[in-house]
Amino acid sequence: MKITTPIIPVRQRIAIRPNTAHEIDKKALCIYAATGFFLGEDSFYQDEQVLQPGRQYTLNEKRHITASKVNFEWHYSPRNISFQTAVDEFTELYEQIVKEQTGNKRVLLPLSGGLDSRSQAAALHHLGADVHSYSYSFAGGFKEHKISEQIAKVCNFKFDAYLIPKSYLWDSIQELSEINGCYSEFTHARQMALIDEFKRMQGEFSLGHWGDVLFDRGIAAQDEDKSELELIYKKVIKKGGLALAHQLWKAWELDGNFEDYLKHRIQTLLDGIKIDHKASKIRAFKSLYWAPRWTSVNLAVFEAAHPIHLPYYDDRMCEFVGGIPEEYLADRKMQIAYIKNRNPKLAKIMWQDHKPYNLTNYHKNKSPQNLPYRIKDKLQREVNAKLGKKYIQRNWELQFLGEENQTHLESYLYSEDFIAFVGKETIDTMYHNFKEKDAVFYSHSVSMLLTLSAWLKQ
Structure with missing residues (x-):
């Protein structure tokens, strides 16, 4: 074979x-x-x-x-071409790939506040595709779906907004274990909260994964x-x-x-x-070594509902990147230029990584220009904290914190077989540090212990 x-x-x-x-x-x-x-x-x-x-x-x-x-071997063979030529070549290749992958089928498009899904929206809108878009935010967190809704409106896409609910993990953990084989920790795949919604949708997914790696700096300037x-x-x-x-x-x-x-x-x-x-x-x-063993693993959640397509995973895109000068790839320049050229209205919608700025003025996201927004944002969070409204930034906060979550979590961490496998001292140390020292720092440790415990049950 x-x-x-x-x-x-x-x-x-x-x-x-x-x-x-x-x-x-x-x-x-x-x-x-x-x-x-x-x-x-x-x-x-x-x-x-x-x-x-x-x-x-x-x-x-x-x-x-x-x-x-x-x-295939990854290489760096930069061609002597202008930035505009590189963008033009990217435009032609990217839209060709998207067109081939989607064909005449209805497209299911997850939108976010970033650039990868926005570039897909620009391409799909230009190609006249039938698109059902959606987005999700954390309950009590930043309303990312508000940005996505604006993108969908500009492109005339059907749009649904969802909130990732508290404690969904415990009803779906067994199914998720079977879907991803426990090859990834469970709070990363927040899309699992919507799998029943996915199955009710009609179409095939177009996913923007890995665009942010191929079309950005390989190394931060300070490193x-x-x-x-x-x-x-x-x-x-x-x-x-x-x-x-x-x-x-x-x-x-x-x-x-x-x-x-x-x-x-x-x-x-x-x-x-x-x-x-x-x-x-x-x-x-x-x-x-990262994309296939981490990013790809939870794509299986989407695929459990409908076929998936990934334009940035296409072999031709990987081959293309090897011939582009690093200075053109750095800082998302090519994706930004593509979106601005193909759909200027999309470029004027807020970029989540540089909120409240967009693709035309994000260079202003530095002091002192951004101080008014940062001060306002900080004050709002302080007011919410005093009112007892916790600001949710990460999925584990919804799945691990609180009495109900704790009961479910401990049933996995302290099962007899798992204690025998990793040792009670390991569990006690990590779980104590999570609860009493630094929940943010040790959340990954607890999530990995949960994943290993679920794997051991299989």
Whole structure:
């Protein structure tokens, strides 16, 4: 059997390592706990080998790999072209991909306050597509759907607004475990709260994932003097993730030091990317090892309702990016230019990352120009806090906080089998730190423990 993997795979494909025991890969789980995704070929079990992006494999009847070759290597080969030429080429390619993917089918379009879905809206509106758009916000949080509604109105799209409710996770955790295989923690996939709504919709999803990586700086300007390893290590480690990984490494009595092991793994993968340009190499690392094992995992929630299409995942888009000068990719310049050219009205709608500014004046989002908005926003939050209105910024706040959530959460964390698996000290330490020290910092740790507990129940 021959399998060709896309440059950025949407789905994981697993082969079986010969002469390897079907035992839990605890070192891989420590990396998973620290970062929120499995690295490289890692899986839950030592004999399960995840096929890598951009390759052709030959597997036998036992799913052993008998041959493999690389079909695509990320590169940085900037062409001597003007910025306008780059934007024109992007426009033609992007709209061609969107047109091919959507055809004459009704499009289900999730909208946000960012640029990726806005670029999709611009393309779909230009192509005259039949679009049912929607957006969601956190109950008690920033009303992101208000921005999305304005985008839909400009494009004459049908639009629905939803709020992510408190405590939805506990009714859907088993279904989500089956959908994503527990390869991602459960509070990241907030779209799971709407899966029943999705199934009632008619059409196919067009999703804007990974545009913000392909069409932005590979490295922040202030980090250009740091090593590639330092940049990736800092980026992948989640708050509280390192503390949990150390606890698990200790509980499982693994040899060596976790941080040394993780850094060695990252450096080995970096060494396999034959790019000298640092920013492009970091972008390639993310696309090879982050997108397929983190971003792609919860796409399965959308796919459980309807077929999905991802214009920024298209092989041609990945090949295109390798030929574009970094200065054109940096700071979302190409996407901004595309939206401004294709639909100026969309460009004048607020950009959430630079609120209250938009794509025509976001450069004013600095002191002292933005001080009036920042002061007003801070005062409003202080007033709401005094009135007992908590401002919700993250899904875990709706799923973990409060007595009802705590009861459900503890039933997973303190199940007999899970205590035996990770040790009561690990659970007590992370959960105590979450409740008593810093809920924001340790929320990832608790969410990963919940995910591992749900996986163990499968």
